[in-house]
Amino acid sequence: MPRKKSKLETYRDKRDFARSPEPAGGGGDWKKRGNPVFVIQQHAASSMHFDLRLEIDGVLVSWAIPKGPSTDPEEKRLAVRTEDHPLEYADFEGTIPEDEYGGGHVIVWDAGPFRNLKRDEEGDEVSLEKCLDNGQVEVWLEGKKIRGGYALVNSKMGGVEKNWLLIKMKDEGADARRNPVSTEPESVLSGRTIEDVRESAEDESA
Numbered sequence: 001m002p003r004k005k006s007k008l009e010t011y012r013d014k015r016d017f018a019r020s021p022e023p024a025g026g027g028g029d030w031k032k033r034g035n036p037v038f039v040i041q042q043h044a045a046s047s048m049h050f051d052l053r054l055e056i057d058g059v060l061v062s063w064a065i066p067k068g069p070s071t072d073p074e075e076k077r078l079a080v081r082t083e084d085h086p087l088e089y090a091d092f093e094g095t096i097p098e099d100e101y102g103g104g105h106v107i108v109w110d111a112g113p114f115r116n117l118k119r120d121e122e123g124d125e126v127s128l129e130k131c132l133d134n135g136q137v138e139v140w141l142e143g144k145k146i147r148g149g150y151a152l153v154n155s156k157m158g159g160v161e162k163n164w165l166l167i168k169m170k171d172e173g174a175d176a177r178r179n180p181v182s183t184e185p186e187s188v189l190s191g192r193t194i195e196d197v198r199e200s201a202e203d204e205s206a
């Protein structure tokens with residue numbers, strides 16, 4: 001019988017924790033918050049993108065969003081599903097060495113609790129695990145910059161299984177005029193911008 005794979009095996013296989021400051025996970029130092037958490041990290045790697053992560057069943061289920069989240073329901077944003085990350089990653093901010101996987105700089109651009117909005121025809125909650133399997137996730141994000149309902153739909157655009165779309169739902173958090181990705185660049189953890197993190201990393205290596 002094959003051993004049941006850890007959900008974090010892909011995450012760990014990609015990284016060398018002797019070289020990367022990223023958390024290996026499973027160390028038990030994660031303090032469980034009352035509600036499941038989401039985080040949106042800005043990640044200046046080989047290309048700039050935002051990583052949306054949702055706490056589901058003990059891991060952070062993750063998508064890379066090249067343009068970041070929009071508050072405009074008319075704007076569909078490509079969201080590429082990536083490997084599950086450990087819960088500890090929600091607090092990760094810093095610099096990954098250039099020659100390591102995901103090398104570059106990371107800030108916690110937004111974070112907060114979230115809740116599942118998805119209901120079946122009887123009005124019963126559909127579990128997030130099932131929503132992922134169905135390729136139809138609907139969540140309410142309660143961040144400092146991003147608030148309201150968001151749908152994640154596994155569109156498989158171009159025949160690519162991991163391609164999803166992130167779409168703002170029409171509610172009081174919808175606003176076609178806001179553009180927090182460019183107007184609110186500071187980390188909600190430290191107040192630093194991605195450029196601040198880049199500069200301090202360059203100072204340290206100088």
Ligand code: MN
Pocket residue numbers: 043045049050051064102
């Ligand atoms: Mn990333």
